[in-house]
Every structure is written in C-alpha cells, then in structure tokens.
Amino acid sequence: GAVVSQHPSRVICKSGTSVKIECRSLDFQATTMFWYRQFPKQSLMLMATSNEGSKATYEQGVEKDKFLINHASLTLSTLTVTSAHPEDSSFYICSARDDRAFSYEQYFGPGTRLTVT
C-alpha cells in the first residue's frame, strides 16, 4: 500500500514551453500533497503545498506564476512549469500523506527529471 506515482519520469523540453507533471496517490486519498525540487547532489527543497479544493501555498522564493499547481481530486495533483528555462532543469518529487492514517508518515513519488534545452 501507500504508493505514489509520477508521470512522466523524464521530460526534455525547449526553452519557453510549458511542462505538466502529474502526481497520483494510487491506493489512498490525500487532501494535501507536496512538491519538492532537488538539484544534483543536493537535498530536497519544499516548493509548495497542494491542497485539494483550494489554492496551493508556495514557499518563500518560489514563483507561483511559474509553477502552477492544481489539486484536481483527492488522488491527483499536477505541477505545471510554465515558460520553462534551463535554470528550471531539476528533479521534481511529490509526496502525499494518507488522509486516513494515524501517523504523519509521507510517501514519495519516484520523481520527474526535467531538462530544459
């Protein structure tokens, strides 16, 4: 149980285009999901919190107009990188917590590697 999937696993796009990344909780419901970014050989940095039925909240320094988040249902959150530039190239990872779980344990997707050329 407690599986989170992401799609696509890898994407290459041209500068100026937009890319959508999907995050799904496969066997549980998640009112709240999280998006992280990881640069090579660095730790994970929280970008934003995705809330089903309401607007996402962004961490300081993260441009909300560049990273659009939509939490369409209790099992799906999407991150759209708009007008992507080479500096947006990174590894994007989502996480979710089972709404029914007693603990605060979070489960992470396998990540999406974005390369902007």
Next chain:
Amino acid sequence: GIQVEQSPPDLILQEGANSTLRCNFSDSVNNLQWFHQNPWGQLINLFYIPSGTKQNGRLSATTVATERYSLLYISSSQTTDSGVYFCAVERGSGTYKYIFGTGTRLKVLA
C-alpha cells in the same frame, strides 16, 4: 527556521561493516522520517520515528527528541545499501511540511 544537519556527509564502507548515521535538528520536532534515496532518485521510506527506537531487519533507528537528534544504524552493510540517506523533520506542528537534512552519501564496496 529549523536547521537539520546530517553527519557524516560521505561514508565509504566495506561490505559487511556496520555504520551509524546522525541527524541533528535545531528545534523540537513532532515528526521525523528517515529515507534512502536510491541511484534512480526514488525515496524509500525507512522509518517514521518521531521518538523511541525501531528496527527493521538490518536497519534500526533511534530518536531522542528531547536532545534533538536521531540515529540510523545499518548493520552488515550490502552494496545495495549504497545511495543517499536523508532525515526529514516536520516544520511546525501540524503543517505536514518536511525540512530535509543535508544527507549522508553512502557507498558500500564489494
């Protein structure tokens, strides 16, 4: 904000050796998890351990919340244990937002 430091930053072991990884945090936390990031980037849940001690096979973890640290023990290491180990703590009670530590990069040699 809360700071999460891990040590050592890098560790090279011979297969079969034991090791201890440490996670220090600068403020009290309610929730803490240990993860193993494999070479493909997937984060694998090892322990959810806000306090106390847990064991799972060759791995065990201890969190002493009052002293603001957690330890991950790996015994009889195997080459498949290679990767990066992260601890993550919840930032603020009830936020579910995790701050990740700096990581320990482990390489186990055959």
